[in-house]
Amino acid sequence: MKAMLIKNYGENAPFEASEVDQPEVKPGHVLVKIAASSVNTVDTMIRKMGKDLPLSPDAPALLGMDFAGTVEAVGEGVQNYSVGDEVYGCAGGLADLPGTLAEYIVADADLIAHKAKNLSMKEAAALPLVAITAYEGLVRAGIQAGQKVLVHGGSGGVGHVALQLAKHFGADVYSTGGGDKQLALIEKLGATGINYKTESVEQYVAKHTGGAGFDVVFDSVGGANLTNSFEAAALNGQVATTVSMCELDLTPAHFKGLSLHVVFMLIPMLHNHKRSEHGDILRKLTEIAESGALTPILDETNFSLEEAGEAYARLESGKAMGKVVIEN
Template sequence: MRAITYSTFGGADVLELTEQPDPHIGPDTLLVRVRAASVNPVDWKVRQGYLAGLIDTVFPAIPGWDVAGVVEQVGLDTPEFEVGDEVYGYVRKDTVQGGTFAELVAAPVRTLARKPPSLSFEEAAAVPLAGLTAYQTIQRAGVEAGQTVLVHAAAGGVGAFGVQLATALGARVIGTASEGNHEFLRGLGAEPVTYGDGLVDRVRALAPDGIDVALDFAGGGAVAASAELLADGGTIASIADATARSEHGGHSIWARPSTADLDALTALFAAGKLSVELAQVFDLADAADAHRASETGHTRGKIVVRV
């Protein structure tokens, strides 16, 4: 099969289109014919070796955890799916090796769900990691109707889902983004504010009584700024800054594969409460360019690789 691989940590130029053996599947694993995958910041951080102390990489490594495709072969004990089923999933394993930037991927059944019928394969591939991260962060933070929620990096891949999910729960959402993305955020149901110097004052002007929940999908100084804005009893949840938990009594989030949570997202798509924004779609051979685009940190929505 064709696959994108890298054999050493480094920049995007270490990514190559190569021929690799077809994956072997175990009893609780499915072989999926990949139609699309997507880039997440964690992909290039792993590729650069930044997370070597947290995630093991086995070379040659095939990157990618997001997938949308068609079941090609079922394992011995995978009654949930049949050959030909359209699926999507967050195929994170214990090591980075057999990822989704390939024509075929061996996907543990616990990582997959049926693809939302209303989404194309490219759109579906953009959902799993970003959507699950937003969904699980909101669940952990206990977002409820009537609360005021501050979403950092609200126009990004995770943030855009976070805005929509919090809005669907009946929360008032304030979202940080560059000025060029403010109209986009209004369309998702958020009140936009510009990030950077003076953010605390700008948010306080919108929410003088403070915010109930801060969702940090940005890192940097987002947790510290959020702590200044919390109302009594408020909470912070972060995917990028462990001090949200260690110093502020909040939550540090690392998304987990979950069929049930993917099914919950699928139901929200079916109800018209979620949409997905695609920033760019690249061909598999151009995966290095897809990584470079993600590394700029200025894309709106998700970057997808079509296989």
């Protein structure tokens, strides 16, 4: 089969079109013909950092985690899938799991679900990593109807899904963005937009919560921005983040009695730990999407499998709005 391989890691490491053996289905897995795959920040980090990241596969590497496609063969012991089923998931591209920048993938049946009937293959491929991340963070933060929820980075990959899910759960949702296009998308998706460049945390907390703070803060920016999340959170509030590889003074969190939830959704893939929970979440996401409450936003660009390098560059440019997707 055709695959795009990285022979050597590094800044702008080239993807090389290669012919590799088509993988064979094995027990507990399904063989999927991939229709589309999406690019995530972690994919670009692996390409750039290689073995400096403990989750990177050995080179030559077949990257890509998210996919949507059609089942072509079903392994022994797999109950819920048949040949011809349209599925989606996040199931490769790290450690010893071959990725999605290819024509086929053999995916653990626990890491996939049937795709939503009202989503295209490209839309379905945009969801798994970011939507599982958003869902896990909000659920671990104990989101409830009627709460005030702040999403940092609501026009980004994880953020634009988190604010839709928070709305689905019945919350009153607010979200930060840094420009007119970002804020327009946030408002279109049903949240109240906050321009973090023109409003201080103190100002928007006063404006939207009467100074009490937000019950849940979902921080898809993380790092140094976590201090803003602590400032924005209510007393005994909940903060979920996807980026916490940093040194930080937790004193503000202490004096407000905050709970911090770190979401690292790659753990089931990396450690073969509770993988079926990802399948369960994906099935719930399919229901939410089919109810009309979750629509992934796709960047305006189009890329073929051979243009994987350009797709990665598009995400890294910071100019993408929504998810960058490759048509396999």
